[in-house]
Amino acid sequence: MNDTTRVIGTRDLTKVYQSGSLRVEALRGLTFSIERGEYVAIMGPSGSGKSTLMNVLGCLDRATSGQYLLDGIDVSQLDDNQLAEIRLRKLGFVFQGFNLLPRANALRNVTLPLFYAGMPPKQREKLALERLTEVGIGDRARHKPTELSGGEQQRVAIARALVNDPAVLLADEPTGNLDSKTSAEIMALFERLSAAGRTIIVVTHDEGVASRARRILRMLDGVIIKDTLSNIPVTSG
Amino acid sequence: MIAYLIEAANVLFANRMRSILTIIGLVVGVATIVAVQVAAAGMSGAVSGIFKGTNASTFIVFPKTTQSNVVRAALKIDDLALIRDRVPGVVSVIPFSRRQIIVDAGHQRVRLRFGGESDKRFSTSPVAAGRTLSAADIATADSACVISDNAFTRLFPNETSAANVLGQSLYVGSKRYVIVGVLGKAKVDTAALGFDVSNDVAIPYTTFYNTYQRGSSFFGVSVLASPDVNLQMTERRTEAVLAQAHGAQYQAFDFGFFAKTISGFFSVVGLIVGAVGAISLIVAGIGIMNIMLVSVTERTREIGIRKAIGARRGQVLAQFFVESLVLSAVGCLIGMFLGVGLGFFVDRGFIARISGVYGAIPWFEAIVIAVGFATLVTLGFGTYPAYRAARLDPIEALRYE
Numbered sequence: 001m002n003d004t005t006r007v008i009g010t011r012d013l014t015k016v017y018q019s020g021s022l023r024v025e026a027l028r029g030l031t032f033s034i035e036r037g038e039y040v041a042i043m044g045p046s047g048s049g050k051s052t053l054m055n056v057l058g059c060l061d062r063a064t065s066g067q068y069l070l071d072g073i074d075v076s077q078l079d080d081n082q083l084a085e086i087r088l089r090k091l092g093f094v095f096q097g098f099n100l101l102p103r104a105n106a107l108r109n110v111t112l113p114l115f116y117a118g119m120p121p122k123q124r125e126k127l128a129l130e131r132l133t134e135v136g137i138g139d140r141a142r143h144k145p146t147e148l149s150g151g152e153q154q155r156v157a158i159a160r161a162l163v164n165d166p167a168v169l170l171a172d173e174p175t176g177n178l179d180s181k182t183s184a185e186i187m188a189l190f191e192r193l194s195a196a197g198r199t200i201i202v203v204t205h206d207e208g209v210a211s212r213a214r215r216i217l218r219m220l221d222g223v224i225i226k227d228t229l230s231n232i233p234v235t236s237g
Numbered sequence: 238m239i240a241y242l243i244e245a246a247n248v249l250f251a252n253r254m255r256s257i258l259t260i261i262g263l264v265v266g267v268a269t270i271v272a273v274q275v276a277a278a279g280m281s282g283a284v285s286g287i288f289k290g291t292n293a294s295t296f297i298v299f300p301k302t303t304q305s306n307v308v309r310a311a312l313k314i315d316d317l318a319l320i321r322d323r324v325p326g327v328v329s330v331i332p333f334s335r336r337q338i339i340v341d342a343g344h345q346r347v348r349l350r351f352g353g354e355s356d357k358r359f360s361t362s363p364v365a366a367g368r369t370l371s372a373a374d375i376a377t378a379d380s381a382c383v384i385s386d387n388a389f390t391r392l393f394p395n396e397t398s399a400a401n402v403l404g405q406s407l408y409v410g411s412k413r414y415v416i417v418g419v420l421g422k423a424k425v426d427t428a429a430l431g432f433d434v435s436n437d438v439a440i441p442y443t444t445f446y447n448t449y450q451r452g453s454s455f456f457g458v459s460v461l462a463s464p465d466v467n468l469q470m471t472e473r474r475t476e477a478v479l480a481q482a483h484g485a486q487y488q489a490f491d492f493g494f495f496a497k498t499i500s501g502f503f504s505v506v507g508l509i510v511g512a513v514g515a516i517s518l519i520v521a522g523i524g525i526m527n528i529m530l531v532s533v534t535e536r537t538r539e540i541g542i543r544k545a546i547g548a549r550r551g552q553v554l555a556q557f558f559v560e561s562l563v564l565s566a567v568g569c570l571i572g573m574f575l576g577v578g579l580g581f582f583v584d585r586g587f588i589a590r591i592s593g594v595y596g597a598i599p600w601f602e603a604i605v606i607a608v609g610f611a612t613l614v615t616l617g618f619g620t621y622p623a624y625r626a627a628r629l630d631p632i633e634a635l636r637y638e
Contacts, residue, residue: 055632058545060544060545060631060632060635061632080550081549081550081551084544084547084548084549084550085547085549086547087544087545087546087547088546088547088548089547091547093545093546095635099538099541099542099545099635100542101539101542101543102539103247103248103251112543112546113546113547115240116543116546116547116548116549116552117547121240160546164547
């Protein structure tokens with residue numbers, strides 16, 4: 001394992017929520033790494049800390065202690081604006097509830113990260129349309145989210161997540177709101193993206209979804225209890 | 238910045254009913270303040286126009302009558318010579334004479350302003366035909382008269398040329414007057430301002446005195462001073478001379494006094510309306526803040542999405558700030574045009590009709606007011622909602638339903 005192929009590396013990552021006298025240790029010293037191009041599923045029951053880990057890995061939240069290197073950058077100590085910059089440049093999010101802007105059409109949703117990155121409008125639209133075509137809904141670019149099916153909305157979300165060419169694609173229960181047929185299509189899309197070299201992390205409690213990944217991190221009570229690679233157990237940390 | 242503006246316009250248009258209701262207060266506030274500005278500009282134009290269009294060297298003196306001095310203070314025919322002799326710079330003194338009277342000419346019978354005039358003219362209306370009253374007319378108390386354009390058109394509605402009526406007669410009761418001159422349009426209709434120097438039918442003041450005022454005292458005297466002398470000093474002198482002769486108090490009034498009274502009235506009105514406008518602007522600002530806070534709450538999830546995607550605090554702040562800015566800018570702009578329109582209506586409909594002076598619309602002031610208030614309202618009431626939006630935690634915001 002070396003730094004040029006490692007896209008995520010954590011050491012003793014902890015997250016403690018303190019609310020008055022109540023102290024919840026959501027993450028308890030996680031040390032793991034993810035290589036460039038890996039397709040990883042993070043699994044665990046509710047309360048296992050997988051959502052917290054997702055938030056920390058997604059730079060939406062800061063770890064209480066420990067180190068987190070993302071694409072060679074130590075993001076543990078960055079401030080809010082710097083984290084926003086990291087989210088913009090290095091990360092792409094896909095959510096369970098799609099989280100598209102309802103008033104904006106598919107194209108404008110996809111251009112949003114490029115807008116924040118300061119790209120000129122023409123270039124934004126061109127790139128966004130490419131991404132939409134890539135995920136198979138280039139012809140639906142002018143439709144608003146309400147005019148799109150769940151599967152199409154999730155494709156728009158994936159296109160938006162990829163448009164800034166992120167180091168990591170983070171998906172939080174990406175098929176949670178979809179029927180089984182559409183779920184299969186989305187999972188197929190993820191596999192295709194993985195095959196094309198994308199680094200993908202999927203947080204899920206769905207064994208079917210997790211089984212499509214090449215590596216599964218199983219969490220319980222804030223620690224990784226099992227790290228399996230193509231169904232072959234490997235030592236974690 | 239343009240992208241933020243477009244985005245803001247989209248959001249506000251999507252909620253257009255709410256946006257319109259939000260800016261009404263602002264529209265009303267700015268409109269009133271601008272309207273007062275426009276009307277005040279018209280008014281000051283009118284006041285200065287009065288000075289330009291009339292004989293600024295004229296004043297009227299009235300006794301300050303009390304119950305005990307009515308007789309003593311009354312102005313008589315001797316006072317005319319007294320003032321003329323004792324006050325330097327006085328060109329002419331005539332009894333204050335003004336009545337509304339029925340005048341007959343041919344088949345026309347109209348009610349007109351009728352009064353005495355001197356050969357040294359108090360009126361500044363140009364002569365359209367014939368001549369003004371001569372010293373001989375005054376000395377002989379002749380039955381000559383000079384009529385105004387108003388009298389001309391009303392007494393001779395079918396006559397097109399003023400010259401044709403010269404030598405014709407008109408009757409006031411049984412008394413006959415021969416028209417020797419017709420005046421053109423007065424620059425300023427001072428009668429409407431309550432200070433009437435122009436008569437529709439002017440006869441020699443001596444004739445007026447002999448016919449209508451003989452033996453009685455005058456209501457007041459009109460004084461024409463030389464333009465070279467200080468009018469205020471002449472007024473004080475006149476008051477003093479009369480006071481000494483009668484043992485009573487006198488008060489002189491000139492155009493400046495009337496103009497000052499009127500503009501003083503207007504500035505008070507302006508202050509009151511301005512204060513009301515300012516209050517409505519504060520209320521409007523709070524309305525905008527309220528709507529923006531609602532908007533921030535409603536769009537918590539959207540803010541979460543934007544932040545998750547990588548929007549920095551400043552970018553979220555800018556988005557909501559620009560929305561407030563667009564709201565207040567649109568409100569202030571509409572208010573400005575409405576106010577200019579309203580002020581223009583007041584000026585043309587009332588002020589200019591009285592003064593005959595068309596004030597220029599103070600666009601610069603109107604724009605300054607609109608831009609100023611838009612900026613103030615945005616800064617004062619748009620900052621907090623925008624700050625609230627920018628400060629939202631993305632995780633919390635994404636969880637918001």
